[in-house]
Amino acid sequence: MSIGSAPARFLATVLLVLGPAAPAAAVPAVPPPEAASVLGHAGRWLTDDQGRVVTVHGVNLVYKYPPYYPAAGGFAEADARFLAENGFNAVRLGFAWNAVEPLPGVYDDGYVEQILQTQQLLARYGIHSLVDSHQDAYNTSVGASWSGFPEWATYADGLPVEPNPGFPLVYFTSPAQNRTWDNFWRDHAAPDGIGVQEHYAAMWAHVAQRFAGRPYVLGYDLINEPWPGSEYPTCFPDGCPRFETDVLAPFEGMVMNAVRAVDHDHLLFYEPSLTNDFGTPDWMPNPTGDPKAGLSFHDYCPGRTDTCLTNGLDRAALDGTVGVVTEFGATTDAARLTALTDRYDDHMASWMFWSEPQNQTPQHPQQPPTGPNLMNPAVVRPYPRAVAGTPQQWQYDTATAAFTLRYAVVRADSGAPFAPGAVTEVFLPPAAYPDGYRVDSRGAEVVSQAGAPVLRLTALPGRDTVELTVTPR
Template identity: 75%
Template sequence: MTIMSSTARCLGLVMLVLGLTTPAAASPAPPELGHEGRWLTDDQGRVVTVHGVNMVYKKPPYFPAAGGFGEKDARFLAENGFNAVRLGFAWNAVEPRPGVYDDEYIEKIRQTQQLLARHHIYSLVDSHQDAFNESVGASWSGFPDWATYADGFPVQPNPGFPLVYFTSPAQNQTWANFWRDRAAPDGVGLQEHYAAMWAHVAQRFTDQPYVLGYDLINEPWPGWEYPTCFPKGCPRFETGVLAPFEAKVMNAIRGVDRNHLLFYEPSLTNDFGTPNWMPNPTGDPKAGMSFHDYCLGQVDTCVTNGLERSAAEGVVGVVTEFGATKDATKLSALADRFDANMASWMFWSQAQDQTPDHPQEPPTGPHLMDPSIVRPYPRAVAGTPQQWQYDSTTGTFTLRYSTCRADSGQPFAPGARTEVFLPQSNYPGGYRVESQGADVVSSPDARLLQLTTSPGQDTVQVTVERR
C-alpha cells in the first residue's frame, strides 16, 4: 500500500510538468555524498551506487604511493568503472608517540586522495589494523607499540593472521586493555588518544572533494569476550563497549567536520555471518555502517545482516570488504548477490593480504581489482532503484527504478539524468539499449549510458545487451 500510494503521488506530480523535458547538460560527479535511509545520494538527490576497491599499504612507510600507486593506476581504476577506494592509513604512522602527529604522513595519504579525486573516485578514509600490532602476533603494526599492553601474556600460540585472534593470549589481553581505556604512557586513555588522532586526520580532509567519509576502525575484535559472540553475535560487546568507543570517535570528528559521512563498524565476528547488533553510536543522521562479507558455509548471511541492521538504524550500509581470493567463480557469485541486494561494495584483492602464505603485493591498479567483478551498474539513478541484475554469460544487464525521489517521493526536475556504467570489457563490440519510460541521451556505445525520464512515467525499465 505504501509503495503504491507514493508511486501514484509521484505520477501526479510528474504530470504537472509535462512538456518541460528538455534534457539538462551532463555534469561531473558531485563532490559530496549523503544518504537517504539505505541509499547513498548525491546533491541532486539521485541514488548513488559505488563499486570500489581497498587500498591499504601495510609496509613502512604505510602509504600507497610508497608502494607504487600513481596516476596511471587511478586512471586504470576509473576506466574499469571503480568510483570508490577505501583508503587506509595506520594509527601507528599518524601518532608515532602519544600526542605527537606526523603531518607529513597524513599529507601523503591526502595526496593519494586528491589524485583519486581528479579521476572522480571517492575515498573512504579508513583507520586500518589487523590484529593490532606485530608484538602481539599481527603481520604489520597498524596500531602503535605505545598503545599495545599485553601485560606479559604470551603471544604463542601464534598461527599468524587471522587465526591469531582466536589463539593468542597476548592478542586478547591487548584488546581487553584497549576496551578498558587503559592509560597511555602520558596518562591519557587509549581511546581518547584514538579519538583525538581521528580528529587530527579528519581536519585535513574536511574541505577535500570526493571524500565519501570516514571508516572509524577496521574489524574491531572483542578480545577475551569473543567466544560469547558465536553463534548469536555480540550484543553486549557491540552495544555496551564498541558503540560507546565509536561514539567518542564520531564526536571528535564532528568537532572538525560536520558534513562527511561517518561509517562505524560492528565486531569482526560479523564478517563470518554472526548476527549484527551494532547501533548507530551517536544517532548521527549522517552516518553509515561499514561491514564485511567473509561469510562461512553455504548460506551467506553477511549482506542481509548488514543491510537489515543498517536499515533498522536508518543509516546507509556499504560492503567495504569482500573477496581476498582469486576464485573468479566465487567473486562473480558474490557480485551477483550484492546486485540482488542493490548494495554498494568495495573489493579486497588478494594482493592486499599480508598473511603467512601470501605477502602483500604493490598496490597498482591491476593488483587492486579482479576482472571477474568488473560489471555494469547504475552509478546514479534519478529515482529509487527497485532491481538490477547482470548476466555475465550473455552480457545482459537489466535495471528497473521508480522515478520518485528517495528523499521525498516527488519527481525529479525535468532532464535529471540516470547514469549506468557499461565497461568496455563487458561490451567489447558495443551494446543495444531497450528502454521503457526513459530516453537515451548519451552517444551510442558510450561507457556511461545516460537516460532521462519520459513525460508521464512513474517507472523505468532498461535492458542492455551485447552487440
C-alpha cells in the same frame, strides 16, 4: 588486512571448533559523474548533491609496509585511471594510526598529507575515498603481520604471544593478542597518562580536519574489524550484543563526536565486531544517532549460506542508516566472486572489493597496491552508478552480458519528482561489450553517444518508471 586473507577452510574450521605534489591529471577515459562530489544518504541509499541514488563499486587500498601510504607502494595516476576505466567509483583508503601518531600526542602531518594526496588524485577521476583507520591484529608485537596500531598503545601485561599461528588465527589463540584488546577496551592509560581511546579519538579528529570540506570524500571508516578480546568465545553463534552495545558503541560514539567537531558534512561509518565477518548476528547500533552515519560491514561468510550481507543491510535499515559492504573477496575464485556480486546486485548493495594480492599473512606477502593488483576482472560489471530516481531492481547476466535496470522516477529522500533533464548514469564495461551494445529503454531517452562506457539517459515527461535493457551488439 582483513580477515579475508584466511583460506575459507581455516575460517570454517575455526567456526566449527568455536561454535610529493601530484602531476596534472590526464583526461579519464570514463568521465566523472555529473554530480556526486559530496555524498549523503536517504535511508538505505547513498545520494549525491542532486538527490540521485549513488551506488559504489570500489576497491580497498591499504599499504601495510612502512611508510604505510599507497604512493610509497607504487600507486600513481595510471592506477587511478585504471580503476576509473574499470568502473570503480570508490576506494577504501586506509591509513595506520601507528604512522599518524608515532608518539603519544605527536602527529606526523607529512604522513597525513601523503594520504590526502592520494585522495585528491582519486578525486580527479571521480573516485570517492572512504578514509579508513586500518589494523589487523593490532601490532606485530602481539602477533599481527603489520603494525596498524602503535606499540606505545599496546599493553599485553607480559602475556605470551604464543601460540601464534599467524594472522588471522592469532585472534583465537594468543593470550597477548587478546589481553591487548582487553586493555584497549578498558581505556588503558598511555605513557602520558591519557587513555588510549582518548588518543585514538583525538588522532581521528586530527586526520579528519585535513579532509573536511573536500569533494569526493565518501566519509570516514572509524576502525577496521574491531576484535572483542578475551570475550570473543561468547560471540559464537549469536553475536556480541553486550560487547557491541556496551563497549564498542560508546567507543565509536566518542570517535564520531571527535570527528564531528572538525567535519560536519562527511558521512561517518561505524563497524561491528570482527565476528560479524563470519556471519554472526549484528547488534551494533548507530553509536550517536548521527543522521549522517553509515554501517561499514564485511562479507567473509564461509560456506554456501551467506548471512553477512543480510545481517549488515538489515541492521543498517533498523537504524535508518546506509549499509555498505566495505570488504569482500580476498580470493581469485571467479565463480565465487561472480556469485557474490550477483547477490549484491539482487540486494542493490554498494560494495568495495578486497583483492587477493593485497592479503598479507606470513604465507602471503602483500603485492604492490597498483591498479591490476587491486581488482579482479570477475567483479567488473555494469551497474547504475547514479540514478535520477529510486532503484527497484537491477541485474547482470554474466553469460549473456545482458543488463537490466528498473527505477521509479522519484527522489529517494522525499518522493518528489526530479526536475526535467535529470540524468541517470550506468557504467557499461567495454570488456563486456567489445562490439558495442544495444539499448532498449522504456520511459527514458538516451542522451550519451553510442557505445559510451557511461550510458546516460533522462526520463521522458509523464513517465513514472524507467525500464532499461542493455545487450551486446
